Amino acid sequence: MADFGRVFCIILVTCLDLIFLSKITVAENIELYKSIPCYQLPLTKINCSYKRDCVYGDKTVGNCTVLSNTLCLGDKAFQLLEVPCYYCYQLSKEAQDCELPVHCKSALPKPVVVKCSVSDYQHCLGSRSFLKSVKCNWKSGYHWSTAFALSVTLGGFGVDRFYLGYWKEGLGKLFSFGGLGVWTLIDIVLIGVGYIKPEDGSLYVF
Numbered sequence: 001m002a003d004f005g006r007v008f009c010i011i012l013v014t015c016l017d018l019i020f021l022s023k024i025t026v027a028e029n030i031e032l033y034k035s036i037p038c039y040q041l042p043l044t045k046i047n048c049s050y051k052r053d054c055v056y057g058d059k060t061v062g063n064c065t066v067l068s069n070t071l072c073l074g075d076k077a078f079q080l081l082e083v084p085c086y087y088c089y090q091l092s093k094e095a096q097d098c099e100l101p102v103h104c105k106s107a108l109p110k111p112v113v114v115k116c117s118v119s120d121y122q123h124c125l126g127s128r129s130f131l132k133s134v135k136c137n138w139k140s141g142y143h144w145s146t147a148f149a150l151s152v153t154l155g156g157f158g159v160d161r162f163y164l165g166y167w168k169e170g171l172g173k174l175f176s177f178g179g180l181g182v183w184t185l186i187d188i189v190l191i192g193v194g195y196i197k198p199e200d201g202s203l204y205v206f
Contacts, residue, residue, distance in 0.1 A: 038072040039080065042120035043128075045070045050125055054085035062123055080123065088124040089132065095122055096132070104136035105201035112136045137203055144194065144204035151191045155184040160191060165199030 033041055046064045054060035062083040066076040084091075098116040111133035118128050142164060151160035158173030178184035190196045197204065 034071045034073075036072055038066050038074045038076055039064070039078050041066060041070065041072055043123070044120050045072075048080070048123065050083055050123070052125055056085055056090075058085045059083060060085045060125075083123045086124050087126040088118045088122075088128050089116070089126070089130045091118060091122065091124055095119065098132060098134065100138055101134055101136050102138045102140075103201065104138070106136045106138070106197065106203045110136075136201065139205050140198065140200055140202040142198040142202060142204055144191075144206055147191050147196075147204070148188075151184075151188045155187055156181065160187060164196065 033045060038046070046066050048062045048064040050062045051060050059081065060083050062080040064078055064080060066072055089096075095118055096116045097118065099114040101112040101114055104112045112135070113131050114134055116130055116132045118124060147160055147164055150163050154160065156173070156178035158170035158178070161167070161170035161173055173179065173183055173187075176183065179186075187196065194204065
């Protein structure tokens with residue numbers, strides 16, 4: 001019973017702490033925007049509806065209201081007249097925050113689908129989170145200069161292939177003495193022109 005009592009007290013104290021911290025967080029959030037004009041609030045603090053019968057690339061109107069638990073300067077219901085008539089996925093790359101494509105083959109022309117979103121301060125039409133096809137252009141730290149130097153100096157032992165992640169080909173070069181030199185020369189040319197890329201599909205770091 002004593003152990004049960006201690007456990008109960010620990011749970012009770014933890015719950016009270018969480019409630020207290022949540023109240024502090026809410027109070028801090030309210031104070032955070034207290035001195036900011038309502039029309040400058042992030043979209044997480046306001047609800048907006050936009051007129052969609054606009055011309056692409058032109059301006060449209062947004063009618064917004066501030067959430068009830070947010071304090072700000074000015075009217076809590078206002079109209080925005082300079083909202084761009086773009087769907088969020090049509091905004092420029094600079095206005096979009098997309099995941100970096102990883103673990104894909106950069107040598108393949110097929111695009112990769114990633115998740116994207118827009119800033120909380122960017123007004124646009126439609127969903128603020130969306131999928132987008134992008135080119136596979138990720139890097140995992142393989143340096144072209146290192147690969148080329150290894151190919152020239154130690155390529156006969158397959159070190160260049162080991163470095164790039166082709167361990168089977170590396171073993172083949174090692175036990176064939178670089179294909180009696182022929183394989184070594186071919187790899188020097190192929191790595192030099194960038195034809196042979198890292199095995200994981202990433203791009204070289206130059």
